[in-house]
Amino acid sequence: MKVLVVGLNWVGDVIMSFSAIANAAIGSTEKVDVITRPHLAPLYKLHPGIGNICAMDTKRPFWRLLPEILRLRRRAYDIIVVFPHSFRSALHAFLCGGSMRAGYASEGRSALLTLALPIPARFEKQHESSLHVHLVAAAGLPDITAPLPTVKLPSDLRTATLQHFGLKSDEDYAVIAPGAAFGEAKRWPAERFAEVALRIHHLLGWRVVVTGSNNETEIALTARVAAALPGLALDLGGRTSLDELIRILACSRLLLANDSGTMHLGALLKVPLVVPVGSTDMARTGPLAELAALVRTDSCRKVCRQSVCPQGTNDCMRSISVDAMMDAIKELLARARTSARPEGICCHG
Missing domain, CATH: 3.40.50.2000 (Glycogen Phosphorylase B;)
Structure with a gap:
């Protein structure tokens, strides 16, 4: 067949x-x-x-x-x-x-x-x-509820991509993806992403890689995050192909992302994932990942699924504090220590 x-x-x-x-x-x-x-x-x-x-x-x-x-x-x-x-x-x-x-x-x-x-x-x-x-x-094909398939990436291509962007294969880093194509209602403030990145660096000593697509909005967002982290952040906004982004994510220790394609890539690659959630109905389109923390508040009574906040305040995202994100990160990384990622995905094993 x-x-x-x-x-x-x-x-x-x-x-x-x-x-x-x-x-x-x-x-x-x-x-x-x-x-x-x-x-x-x-x-x-x-x-x-x-x-x-x-x-x-x-x-x-x-x-x-x-x-x-x-x-x-x-x-x-x-x-x-x-x-x-x-x-x-x-x-x-x-x-x-x-x-x-x-x-x-x-x-x-x-x-x-x-x-x-x-x-x-x-x-x-x-x-x-x-x-x-x-x-x-x-259509007559099997009806199985299965997790996302395990993918494997050639180690030489992973290493070559990291070297191309000035990263080492044994380097610990977190990836931040502050953009979201659907609209501003899905975007946590860039300044708060930067504050979380700074705390991660002070806590764990990790470098920060900021990623985004090549549209003007996302390039501006990644630049704002990187500018708040002089000497600590590598700004790759608009600089990576999809292939390169996949390899960079695969070798990362942690991904902080809004509801976006990058979020789902992190889930596929089994990267520990923390997501600030605003207008998204995560029950319908959330990441298919075990190592994921979804951070939200009850400032909005219902999920609106809108690209722009109907109230004009974006409170559902702005009400998520840096402290709440850090609490989620610490808890998730503690779980990640007892859950090894499949061989062939990441650089760290």
């Missing part, structure tokens, strides 16, 4: 689909193939159940994608699983053929699918990953 997955378009969403892809690989006679946008290909390469990765810019008009689509069509897939809910993703699946094309009924695309499932109401209160597992199971 041959299976093709039409992949999701954001780092965090991709990682939340990894357990479902693992189930599909178990039910297939060979590894699962994936359609993805080029910038996400390095992420899919981490999954041990994925075989061929068709990296194509799915935003382009479909007729410009026909050479790649026809090549996939010749593979004669038994099942094509469409994780995104967009009409365009179902159209790509339709053009690829497949005996079964399974996806959720949305955007008037049911005619393009052979199995168009309604989104069950109960999933409104369940984790996003369970929605993908449900879809894969409906």
Whole structure:
């Protein structure tokens, strides 16, 4: 049985689909193939159940994608699983053929699918990953609730990346990711990230690496954090590819991140993870990690899921103190000492 997955378009969403892809690989006679946008290909390469990765810019008009689509069509897939809910993703699946094309009924695309499932109401209160597992199971593939797969990174590539950015393979450092693509309601103040980083350095002697994407907002955020830590912080805002970010995270001792793709990467790489939580419904989209601490207050009565605070105050994030974050960090690191990370992920063993 041959299976093709039409992949999701954001780092965090991709990682939340990894357990479902693992189930599909178990039910297939060979590894699962994936359609993805080029910038996400390095992420899919981490999954041990994925075989061929068709990296194509799915935003382009479909007729410009026909050479790649026809090549996939010749593979004669038994099942094509469409994780995104967009009409365009179902159209790509339709053009690829497949005996079964399974996806959720949305955007008037049911005619393009052979199995168009309604989104069950109960999933409104369940984790996003369970929605993908449900879809894969409906297509006749295994229905297993499994943790994120264990990934392995070549040690020579990890070491080369660290050296490129002036880090040593045996160096202890924490990573801070002060950005969040969805909006300011998900961002803890940059100055408080810097204060936590300073306390970590005084407590443990660790260096600090600040990371962020290459958009102007995140570059400015990482620069603010690094500027508050002269001589202690390495500012990598806008300077890393996804591949490089993965290797830097893999060798870190701790990750402090807002709700973001970097947060989910930390979960995948089994990095001890501390997250200040504001507008996010973590029951639905939280990190799939055992070594994670979610820090929030009850200043807001309900999760709004908005990118900008409806009250204009951002109190749900501003009410999280540096002391609360430090308490969470100390407790998490104590737990991490008794929970070894899998071999092949990190530099420290």
